[in-house]
Amino acid sequence: MELPPLGLFKINIFCPFAWQLYPWNQICGTISNEIESLTNVLGLSVSFGEHMKPNWMRTDLKSQELFNFYEICKMDMSCSGLFESLLRNSNLMSALNEFSNLIERSVKDRVLYTPPRCKNCLHGNNDCSHTKIAVLFSGGIDCSILAAISNKYIPARDPIDLINVAFQKVGVFGETSWDVPDRISAKTSLVELQKLCPQRRWNYVEVNVSREELRSYLQNHIKHLIYPLNTILDESLGSAFWFASRGKGKCLGREYTSPARVVIVGSGADELFGGYMRHRNAFRRYEGNETEKIANLQKELTKDWSRISTRNLSRDDRVVADNGKTLRAPFIEENLVHFVRSFSPSQLCCFLLRAGIGDKLFLRLYGYHIGLKEVAILPKRAIQFGSKIANKKQNAADRSLYL
Incomplete structure (x- = not known):
């Protein structure tokens, strides 16, 4: 154990x-x-x-109900119109500004306090201007926000690696495709980042993993890193993080291996802001009035947050460290967590709205506010489905055949 x-x-x-x-x-x-x-x-x-x-572990936090998405979002309008309307709410903007200070400080600390040389220059004496920071990049709102903020604090001469992983998708006639949902989202997000930060050299790295390679590494190596966790979900997530953090793929059509020694991940965002389908179900399927539904959603969010360390962080840290990299997760910084968890679920997400808008609504609004307007309305996909390492017909809690 x-x-x-x-x-x-x-x-x-x-x-x-x-x-x-x-x-x-x-x-x-x-x-x-x-x-x-x-x-x-x-x-x-x-x-x-x-x-x-400590304060950041408290569960008796009192929420300040200065705005309520469930009251504001009952109006019928387009996504962009809704976002623009919400951002005119002074109380909401005040909360977004405070959140901005916290997430920027968290990212800044995690990208500035890094080794001065990349993996390839460890034993050299020359100044290193290669990539030292990589972002595990599905193209979703979480990682896109982290990439955009990282750009502010990483020296202009250093590239930033955006690593996108895809697992082999086999068609009905046996043809291979790598156009998994996360690959498509990542390309959309990359274009928006390039417009926002045109001076930055973004190394967009496509990591393609065949089914044969996946089976071999999972059976002989990755399963030992994931142990003692042993479900299909652990297998899928652990493998996705391992291949992505290895960073071996293609950049601009050429073979490339990321020399970064620090990997930035969006872990914690879904648990904090209500990004999972089970959060939507906790609200929509619960029999009761709106207040009772939100109370049930709060229980689900609290449960997810209380178990993130054992369900996610220890496993992910091991598989990333195995590739000689340090995993850093800005969304779980203590002061940021304390701030976000002082909010009611009605101030973080709104399941009156469709998927891709209502989930993580607060975070999407922040992304929209800083210029990630297209990314802010991309649907949320768990990495195991977005990368196509797993399919939705599997029971995630079943024991893996490899572990």
């Missing part, structure tokens, strides 16, 4: 089986169950110290 991220563990090296845990939050049933599993597997004795409960 993985060491559960429940807080800080203190170990006496002279008595290595007696641990003390200083939990983030007060002891609850979930923490007790995790500790029981840990003691059973490793034969430990775990005692508890005082819980720390």
Whole structure:
């Protein structure tokens, strides 16, 4: 099992089986169950110290209902008209400006504090002007925002790699295609980034993975990085992150391997802003009035956020680190998280609107505001479906054949 991220563990090296845990939050049933599993597997004795409960972990945050998407978005208008109308709301703009300060600071810290040389120049003495930062680039609103902000803080001489991964799609007559949904979205987003940041050299890298290559690496290598997680979802996401972070593909028609040592990812955006289909279902399928539906959505968002470390981050960190790169996720910076989670779900997403608009509405509005107007209305696709490594007929919770 993985060491559960429940807080800080203190170990006496002279008595290595007696641990003390200083939990983030007060002891609850979930923490007790995790500790029981840990003691059973490793034969430990775990005692508890005082819980720390930092501000960014609080769950009793009071929302300031200065605007409500469910009240504003009942009007019938085009997407661009709706976005323009929403951005005239002074309370909403105030929140977007505060969010802008937080996300920019988070990205700035994660792209400035990086090694001064790329992987290819590690042992050289010359000044390095190669790519040091790569963005895992599906073309969606999350990664496009991160790419646009990164442009502000990365030296103008350094290129930025935008890495897009696609898994082989086989047609009915056996023909191979790489035009998966994320590949199409990425090309649209690239054009918009080039217009917004014309002085930047964007290295758009297309990583194509055949089914044979996927099976070979998954069976012989990637499965060990994903372990002890073992579902089809872990297999799909872990493989997508591994091949993307390896960065071996084609750039401008030539073979290219990204020399970046830091990989920027959009992890956390869906959990914070309501980007998954299960969030839409938590609202639309719940029997009750609008207030009760939003309360049920809040429960789903809280559940997703509470388990992001065990469901996503540890696995993704391992597979990216295996390629000699550091994974950095600006959306999960503590102050930003504290700010976003103080909002009601009715201020983050609106499932009265169609998919691709209502999910992550707050984030889409921010992207639209900074100039990503086409990207802001692209539909959300989970990476396993957008890259075509998985299909929607599979049960994501089923055990993988490889793991």
